Amino acid sequence: MMSPSIPPADTTDSDLMLVERTVAGDQRAFELLVIKYQRRIERLIGRMVRDVDLVEDIAQETFIRAYRALPQFRGDAQFYTWLYRIAVNTAKKALMELKRDPLVSESAFKSNDEEDETSAVGNELTSPETPETVLAAKEIAAAVNSAVDALPEELKQAVTLREIEGLSYEEISLVMNCPIGTVRSRIFRAREAISAKVKPLLENQSGKRW
């Protein structure tokens, strides 16, 4: 279940379509992008600063800067690559400002060489986390794993090929020798089954500081 944090490739660049919708004035399209990437951005910033409140501030600032700069996004790079650079620069700038503040303790920072996503230990929990957040994350991971294990074989294979291997619906239909519509249905049913196990955990912890 543990694998590199590479998201599955979209057959169509749905991120770019969402960007275009946002630039055309639809802020809800940007909300979808925020929901999609906020966890990765939080973890990225969490590897640079120790204070969870700082993580939230910097993450918010990152998305606001990205929103303002969206008209300049040409789609030459992946949207997350572009967002990643904004997050790193925003975090660096925030850290520089905080280091000039004598009231902020050194314990709020980490060294800059920890910022690189590739150098981070993929599945280790980060310092801003409290024992409660660590426990909650482990519970969610355990719930997802057990739900995947309990899936019927064709659903398990479909969702694994999609989420872990990053195959498109068309490629999965070739591998599983079934129509694309069936692939789409199997992935959806797998997600529903997994979500049913995860949602109670999310609702219990809703409103708390993770």
Place this chain on the structure above:
Amino acid sequence: MNSYRDETISALADGQLTGSDFESALEQAAKDPHALAQWETYHLVGDVMRQGAAGAPLLDSGFTSRLMLRLADEEPLRMPAPEPVTGLRAHEIDRPAANQESFYWRIVAGLTMVGLVCWAGLGSLRDKSDTEQAASQAVAVPEAVQTASNGSAMIRDPRLDEFLAAHRQAGGASALQMPSGFLRNATFQGTAR
């Protein structure tokens, strides 16, 4: 109906929708909080499947709503202004380039460099011709008879020429301390004599 809607959101999360399907799924996500929640859960499940506990959220679930509240105060986005259309092609527009200043300096620097290279090249050529001339004078073995420019034959003594060539250092010197060679007598045998 809800099942179909959620399946559409699932396909949207996988980037499998285009055109009107994409538009309608986006509309659903915009107006239906449940569809938005499904979008979030599907991405969360994917992140956790790939990264384990590190794919779980670090911050509380109110992050997005707080952010969207802040974004509501933002000014509407503006596309970058397009270049004015003048009917002229880009190379036909007569306006200074952005690097015009440095371009002039590059021309001056380039011409200066060309001048320096030419000067150095001419100097080396002059040195080379002087060296060759001196060498040819040193190794020239005179012939007994050479034809003068007026067609008459000039009588020369090869032994004398050999002797003079071997004792060039004993010859005269000019005011510039350059060897000027020997002044010698020549006998012409022509029709006039």
